[in-house]
Amino acid sequence: MKRKWNWIDTIVVVLLIAAVVLFFNRERLTGGITAGPSNAKDIVMTVEVDELKPEMVTDVKVGDQIFSQYRLQNATIREIQTRPMELKTVNDAGEAVSYESEDYITLEAVIDAQVVTSGPYMDLGGQEVKVGLTFVLKTTEFEAMSDIKHIEVAQ
Numbered sequence: 001m002k003r004k005w006n007w008i009d010t011i012v013v014v015l016l017i018a019a020v021v022l023f024f025n026r027e028r029l030t031g032g033i034t035a036g037p038s039n040a041k042d043i044v045m046t047v048e049v050d051e052l053k054p055e056m057v058t059d060v061k062v063g064d065q066i067f068s069q070y071r072l073q074n075a076t077i078r079e080i081q082t083r084p085m086e087l088k089t090v091n092d093a094g095e096a097v098s099y100e101s102e103d104y105i106t107l108e109a110v111i112d113a114q115v116v117t118s119g120p121y122m123d124l125g126g127q128e129v130k131v132g133l134t135f136v137l138k139t140t141e142f143e144a145m146s147d148i149k150h151i152e153v154a155q
Contacts, residue, residue, distance in 0.1 A: 039117045042154040044078070047135050047146035049107040050085055057082055057107055060142040066111065067138050068125025075113030075124055077139070082107050109137060109146070122151075 022029065057080075066075035084100035091097045115122040115129055122129040127136060129148065137146040 040114050041117050041122065042112070042114050043122070043129070044152045044154070045111050045113060045129060045135075045148055046150040047109050047111065047137055048149050049109075049137060049144045049146040051104045052085075052107055052144065053103070054105055056142070056144075057105060060107070060109070060137075060139060064139040064141070066113070066125060067140050068127065068136070072140075073113070073125040075111050077109050078112050079110040080107065081109075107144075107146075108149075 060077065060080060062077055062080055064077045065072040066077075067073065082105050084102070085104040085106045086098050087101050088096055088098045113124050113129075115124045117123075124135075129135070129151065131148050131151055133148055135146050135148050137144050
């Protein structure tokens with residue numbers, strides 16, 4: 001007796017293929033925990049943001065995580081300091097004079113982060129981390145362009 005192929009056999013084959021595909025993609029589908037990159041380093045970096053209005057600073061807090069590439073990064077704000085922004089001008093005698101702004105403040109944040117290294121380059125959430133470069137200081141409540149002032153690599 002010759003057995004014919006029917007719709008029940010088709011369903012069984014499709015379910016079997018789906019089970020195999022799901023098994024091999026289970027970590028990607030469930031967002032499972034994967035091992036971090038082996039080329040990771042812990043750093044402490046200091047960033048500085050100028051020209052902020054005082055009401056903008058209330059949105060950033062100690063303990064906030066850096067947000068980049070649509071997810072929270074392995075970087076946390078450890079310390080925040082604010083001071084009046086220092087402006088410079090030239091007086092009538094031609095001398096450079098600095099004074100504190102009444103309207104703007106400067107925010108300085110110390111961030112504990114784990115960066116991915118590739119040769120001499122360090123990367124945090126798709127941004128190159130290097131003294132002198134700009135860094136988007138972004139949390140879930142705050143975003144501003146900052147300058148990296150200091151980096152300390154943990155041993």
